[in-house]
Amino acid sequence: MDTALRPLPVVGGAVLLTLLAGWVADLLLRRTDAHHSETPLWGLLRRCRPPLQAVLLASVLRGTYRETRWRTVEEHAAGIGQFLSLVLIGSGAWLVTRIASAVVESTFARYAATTRDPARVRRVRTQVTLITRIVTAIVAVVAVAAALLTFPALRTVGTSMLASAGIIGIVAGIAAQSTLGNLFAGFQIAFGDMVRIGDTVVVDGEWGVVEEVTLTFLAVRTWDERRLTMPVSYFTGRPFENWSRGGAQMTGSVFLDLDHSAPLDAMRRRTEEILADCPAWDGRDWNLAVTDTTPSTIRVRAVVTAKDADDLWTVRCTVRERLVAWLVEQHPHALPRIATSHAVPSPREAHATHAASRYGDESARTGRG
Structure with missing residues (x-):
């Protein structure tokens, strides 16, 4: 019984x-x-309590497990010591x-x-x-290397491993070209300020x-x-749009195809009212002008601004919807119309039609006579 209870004081x-x-x-x-x-450093350090306790427990047990004087521990002392060393290395890396x-x-x-x-802020957050x-990654690699060195067999073959390290490095470098390319591209993105977390981008449409x-x-x-x-590596080798580069404020356009009789002055006043009632508009600028014309329609462009891409989308949709609804209700004649008329006949068809008409008239006169 005493032998069975010996580990209890130590553990x-x-x-x-x-x-x-x-x-x-x-x-x-x-x-x-x-x-x-x-x-917030001290509050964040409180999250280190579990790994700290794991390190302390592994360290104490690593130094005192032989004091149990337990036959099972003495017979497997090497394995237990190696296991505790591995736990200590892992918990130390965690800490x-x-x-x-x-x-x-x-x-x-x-x-x-x-x-x-x-x-x-977004740039520093990305970095x-x-x-x-x-x-x-570095801590994990060092921990794995330290754990492998606890095995005697690996220490024995260390010399031969070092001798072949050059060849292995060359082979690994060739096999991991894409991985290494992405790794260096990640450094370039983080510290070259190309793209950051929270940026609005357009990639492949x-x-x-x-x-x-x-x-x-x-x-x-x-x-x-x-x-x-x-x-x-895609972002370092191909063009892409970064709408947040240089600031989050953005300018967008709303296009409407209307009839030539559209009331432009009234549309400008209505656009100003719509923007004043839209919380997503940042109040910086707006404009409404005719940018193009065709034989049947004119193209009206409303330019609006917002503090970021999300608000700009909201402002554009709001202006488009309310302007169209206002035109339908107040100025339906301003909506695009399709002009229709009788088709103009070709000269041959016109001559045939004229001849038939004359023949019909002559027949009618002859019949009346």
Whole structure:
């Protein structure tokens, strides 16, 4: 019975110590966050409590598991030690990733709170997202490498692996050309300010908003809630429209094909009334003018402005709908009409018709005589 209970003090003490340390760390971070509300860093660091406890528990058990004096532990001491080492490496990588993410997110939050330019905020947000992913990838690679080195067999063949590293690197580079291309394209997009999270873009005729940027792909959310996932190399090798570049404010047009008798002055007054009643209009500018004419219609263009692409779409639809409804109700003659008339006959048909008419008249006179 004593032999079976020997692991309890070691394991129980490690668990209690871990829980106590986690509680103390959370209490300190909570009090620090209350005294320094100007930065969200301390509140974000509270999310590091689970990995911190995992690191502490693995460390304590790694150093004290032999003290159990338990036959099962002594027989499998090497395997248990290696398992605890792997847990320690994994939890340590988890903790480093959480800390780095908290620092980066708090830095971005403070920058966003003090910057009024939405374009700069989106640019920094894109860069911060990619930096976080890069740090996570590096930590994961280092953790995997450290975990592999805990296996004696891998340390034994280390020399031969290093000797063939050059050949393996060349083969891997050839096989991963597209991946490496997307990786460097991701850096170019993030730090070259080509496209940012939240930008309104037109890609392959699809209008949408950039929702996610990673090291290998970019996701665009279209107006109908679809997601276009494209490699980032697409945006460095092909032209695309970025409506948010240089500012989110936009100018749009509404085209109407009307009759030549359309009341343009009344339309201008009605357009001004419609815009004044439209919350999506930003009040910067508007205009209405005839931009083209045909033998049967004129083309009227109304130019409107809005603070972003979504509001511009709303303003354009509102002006188009209300102007058409007003014309139908107040000036139906201004709507486009199709002029119709009798067809003009050809000279041969006209001569035949005239001859038949004369023959009919002569026959009628002869009959009357």
